[in-house]
Amino acid sequence: MQATPLAIPDVILFEPRVFGDERGFFFESYNQRHFEAAIGYSVDFVQDNHSRSAKNVLRGLHYQIKQAQGKLVRVVHGEVFDVAVDIRKGSPTFGQWVGEVLSAENKKQLWIPAGFAHGFVTLSDNAEFLYKTTDYYAPTFERCIAWNDPSIGINWHSEGPFSLSAKDQQGVLLSEAEVFE
Numbered sequence: 001m002q003a004t005p006l007a008i009p010d011v012i013l014f015e016p017r018v019f020g021d022e023r024g025f026f027f028e029s030y031n032q033r034h035f036e037a038a039i040g041y042s043v044d045f046v047q048d049n050h051s052r053s054a055k056n057v058l059r060g061l062h063y064q065i066k067q068a069q070g071k072l073v074r075v076v077h078g079e080v081f082d083v084a085v086d087i088r089k090g091s092p093t094f095g096q097w098v099g100e101v102l103s104a105e106n107k108k109q110l111w112i113p114a115g116f117a118h119g120f121v122t123l124s125d126n127a128e129f130l131y132k133t134t135d136y137y138a139p140t141f142e143r144c145i146a147w148n149d150p151s152i153g154i155n156w157h158s159e160g161p162f163s164l165s166a167k168d169q170q171g172v173l174l175s176e177a178e179v180f181e
Contacts, residue, residue: 001028003038006098011084011116012038013100014072014109027107029074030132039111043070045132053080053122053129058162060119061085061145061171065178068114070134078127079103080120081157085145087179088115095174097154104128115180117145121156143178146171 002015014035016027036042053059060083063069073082083099101123102108112118114134144167147154151174156162 001031001034001038003034006100008084008086008093008096008098010086010113011098012111014038014111016107016109018107029107029109030072035072035111039113043134045072045134047133047136049131049133051129053127054163055122055125056158056160056162058119058121058147058156058160058164059168061117061147062119063087063117063143063145064135064138064141065143065180066141067135067138068180070114071112071118071131072109073102073112073118073120073129073131074107074109075102075104076128076130077104078122078124079105080122080124080127080129082110082120083118083154083156084110084112085117085152085154085174086115087117087145087174087177089179089181091115094179095152097152099154099157101157119147121158121162123158144168144171145174145177149173151175
């Protein structure tokens with residue numbers, strides 16, 4: 001598995017070696033030793049999540065202010081544009097974002113450490129999205145930054161119109177959000 005730090009180096013893109021022939025394919029989707037060597041520290045995943053979204057569904061930008069979650073995300077059906085925003089106040093990349101197209105076809109995965117807001121938009125007719133988290137879901141601590149905050153300026157790689165949950169429609173600007181110190 002190849003690990004590539006993105007423009008915000010704490011966010012890492014993983015690309016597996018895929019072995020395939022006319023019968024199908026095989027790849028190792030997770031190996032703890034290789035993963036921890038690539039990110040440079042130890043993590044324990046405690047929860048696996050699976051969501052399905054229709055075209056132009058935009059989810060995010062989510063994070064938990066306490067019980068912060070690191071997330072290893074991938075797509076097993078369809079295609080999404082996945083985004084991480086650095087919301088660590090003391091970070092030199094605070095308020096910056098990185099994004100990658102993740103798809104069932106490219107089999108790429110993105111590591112988004114704690115301290116980042118996360119979101120994605122479905123580019124295909126529908127998509128199934130899997131992610132491992134380093135802490136449990138804690139709705140009391142869940143926060144949402146507005147997906148269209150002009151100070152962040154995310155290019156979502158889709159014209160929309162976007163479909164957002166009621167919760168995501170209430171996202172706040174980064175300047176008003178609780179962030180990590």
